[in-house]
Amino acid sequence: MKRLALAAVLAVIAASMAFAGVQDFGKFTIDVPAGWTANQDDETVIFTKNDNTASMSITVDALDGASLKEIADAFVEALSGKGLAPMDGGYTFTMTNANGVESKCYLTGDDKNYGLIVVTGAENAPEEISAMMDSMQEK
Numbered sequence: 001m002k003r004l005a006l007a008a009v010l011a012v013i014a015a016s017m018a019f020a021g022v023q024d025f026g027k028f029t030i031d032v033p034a035g036w037t038a039n040q041d042d043e044t045v046i047f048t049k050n051d052n053t054a055s056m057s058i059t060v061d062a063l064d065g066a067s068l069k070e071i072a073d074a075f076v077e078a079l080s081g082k083g084l085a086p087m088d089g090g091y092t093f094t095m096t097n098a099n100g101v102e103s104k105c106y107l108t109g110d111d112k113n114y115g116l117i118v119v120t121g122a123e124n125a126p127e128e129i130s131a132m133m134d135s136m137q138e139k
Contacts, residue, residue, distance in 0.1 A: 022135070027060040027113075031135035033128045047132065054121035056129055058136070060113060068109045075116060081105060 023032050025045045032038050035050050044059040063071060072091040076084050081095040090108035095118070097103055103120040115138075122129050 024139075025058075027139055028058070029135075029137045029139065030058075030132055033131065036128065036132075049121070049125055049128070053124035054119075054129065056120070056132060057116075057118045059116040060138075062113055063109060063111070068107065068114060071109070071114050072107050075105070075107065079105070 021032055021034075022029050023038055025038075025040055027043075030038075030045075030047075032047060036047055037050060038045055038047050040046075043061040044057055046055065046057045048055045066074075068090060072084060072093070075081065076093050076095075079095040081093040084091055084093040087106070090106065092107070093105050095103050095105055097120060101120055103118050104122065106117045106119075108115050117133070119129055
């Protein structure tokens, strides 16, 4: 009987660890899945899968009078990006990180702020990354 009770407790603990937890990063909230770590550095939050096979960063900041296109051009230059293309409500481009891995970048915004999302290793965690992006709520 003790083994059955212990097994039930372990199953409940394991199940609760699989659920995402909503975290507040000042300008937005997002569900961070179990097995991922989030670290904030000023305006950028970096989400890293604990096995280092995937990551996503989100930067939200003021446009400070610049257009979204000017911000896109600045990021492409600063990140040595390529393939800048318009998308619905913003721009997309790719970049290669310091480890030689290609990342996909998405830039959106309104008349006051922009949001830059950089995804690396999406093929290693497509459901988790999609769920995080879907759960993001601007404050």
